Amino acid sequence: MIELHRHGPIHEIRLARPPVNALTPELLAALRTAVQAAPADGARAIILTGGSKVFSGGMDVPHLMGLDRAALGPGWASLFAAARAIANCPVPVVAAIGGHSPAGGCVLALCCDYRIMARGPFRIGLNEVQVGLVAPDAIQHLMRRVVGPYRAERLLVSGALVESEMAQAIGLVDELTDAEHVLVRARHWLEELLALPSAAMLATRRIARADLVAALEGFDDRQLDGFIDAWYAPDTQAALQALVARLKK
Structure with a gap:
């Protein structure tokens, strides 16, 4: 469920x-392990990527619907554990988003340092409201810190998914490029960051991401x-x- 590729000091987790x-939960556990292991394995930076049309479709709802309450809690906790691993990663992480990225996929991308998305009719956002779920404040904070509080409120309350051009315009993603160049641009951005004095860059990054x-x-x-x-x-289950x-279908 996870592929690992090395590009010198930049490790790609797909x-x-x-x-x-x-x-x-199994995929998220594998992701958490891969992110935590990469720096010790020589990674000075990480690219997190997914499919060519879908970065991630979010949590596997049919799978979750088949769990009892005892298993459901750990199932959702696995999303937060993976998000924490990305947020706490001691080296920079870029999300290379080659396609759609709703809900849980957006959560993972928002935990990265920088988001590069494929140009085109691809959508990204936190659409939990549309399926009767409340985005916890921790998740709402991820959106607020990149698009601002009022814009985040509008997006979260409506559960809106926005196309890539709008996502860049409002700051939800940092950069757009052609789909075939998403990984290349992610590597170039990280290479420029890694060319800076390492100790100062990493310490500044740690302070900036404390929230x-x-x-x-x-x-x-x-x-x-x-x-x-x-x-x-009842309404959420419906x-x-x-x-x-x-x-x-």
Whole structure:
């Protein structure tokens, strides 16, 4: 479910669970392990990427719907654990987004230092509201820090997914390029960063990202329990079941 490629000091971690890299606890655990292991394995920077049409379709809802409550909590906790691993990574991480990136895919991308997205009719955003879920404050913080509080409110409350051109215009992604050049641009951006004095760059980065780390670490078991309670609300279950029915078509 994870492919690893080395480009000298830049390591590429590719989500590899076709067709849409839907996130399961197993995939997220593998991602967390890969991100945490890369610096010790010589990585001075990381590219996180996915498929050519879909970076990640978000959490695997049909899989989650088949879990009982005892397994559902750890299932959702795995998303936060992977997000924390990216946020806490001691080396820069670029998201190379070759296609759509809704919900959990957007969460992972927002934890990266920089986001490069393929130009075209690809959408990205936190659309949890559309399936009856509440994005926790820790996740909302990720959106607020890149697009500002008011714009984040509008996007989150409506569960909007925006196309790549709009995503760049509002700061949700940093750069657009042709799909075939997404990985190349990610490497070039990191190479420019790695050319800077390392100690100063990494220390400045650590200070600048402290709010991101704190927000994710603040999502505790009590808040996770509240999220799971909301999962079982009748209107949420109805919306999730409708989503699963659409996915089966």
